[in-house]
Amino acid sequence: MTVIAYLKQTDVFYEMTPTQLELIASISGERTYQSGDIVFEENTTGQELYIIAKGEVEIQVDPVLINPDDQGGAQTIATLRRGQSFGEVALVDEGVRSARARCSQNDTHLIIIPRDKLMLLCDTYPNLGYRLMRNLAADLAMKIRNTDLQVRDYVTWMRRS
Numbered sequence: 001m002t003v004i005a006y007l008k009q010t011d012v013f014y015e016m017t018p019t020q021l022e023l024i025a026s027i028s029g030e031r032t033y034q035s036g037d038i039v040f041e042e043n044t045t046g047q048e049l050y051i052i053a054k055g056e057v058e059i060q061v062d063p064v065l066i067n068p069d070d071q072g073g074a075q076t077i078a079t080l081r082r083g084q085s086f087g088e089v090a091l092v093d094e095g096v097r098s099a100r101a102r103c104s105q106n107d108t109h110l111i112i113i114p115r116d117k118l119m120l121l122c123d124t125y126p127n128l129g130y131r132l133m134r135n136l137a138a139d140l141a142m143k144i145r146n147t148d149l150q151v152r153d154y155v156t157w158m159r160r161s
Helices: 003-008 018-027 089-093 115-124 126-160
Strands: 029-033 038-040 048-054 056-061 075-081 100-103 108-114
Touching (some): 003 018, 003 048, 018 108, 018 115, 048 089, 048 115, 089 115, 089 126, 108 115
Antiparallel strands (some): 029 108, 048 108, 056 075, 056 100
16 A cells, blocks of 8 residues: 555545545655564654554553552553544644653554644644644544543542542
8 A cells, every 4th residue: 555545544634635635645664563663762853743554553652650669560541543643742832742652562553744744734734733733633523532532431440449
């Protein structure tokens, strides 16, 4: 499949025109990872959006970064598959990564979109920028809602223990 075909399957590029998808594909790179490879670490700066074309990526947090006494190791909080994106917060605030991304399958193929080039496209083509930001907001809202549910489940479970 082509990069454009993968982008079409991704929620953050929902309702993009063929020309807009071609523009995004033209600034995109590709990379293949193996199981256990780290795409990026928690608390590092990030400048890319990642789209999973093939394989699986675990999003992990390390409790030791918050509590040095917790030696349990990184905890997987989400498993993402083909068509899903990650790293989008770096597009919005350019802050540090809130989690680590680790590949959990061999031959995981990622499409990598650099922030600076994508923002230039958004500035040059405001309709593309509007659609992308609308879709990113919807995607991030869904992820926040899922995280809220996980926190509620955890708090409820802790009260019962």
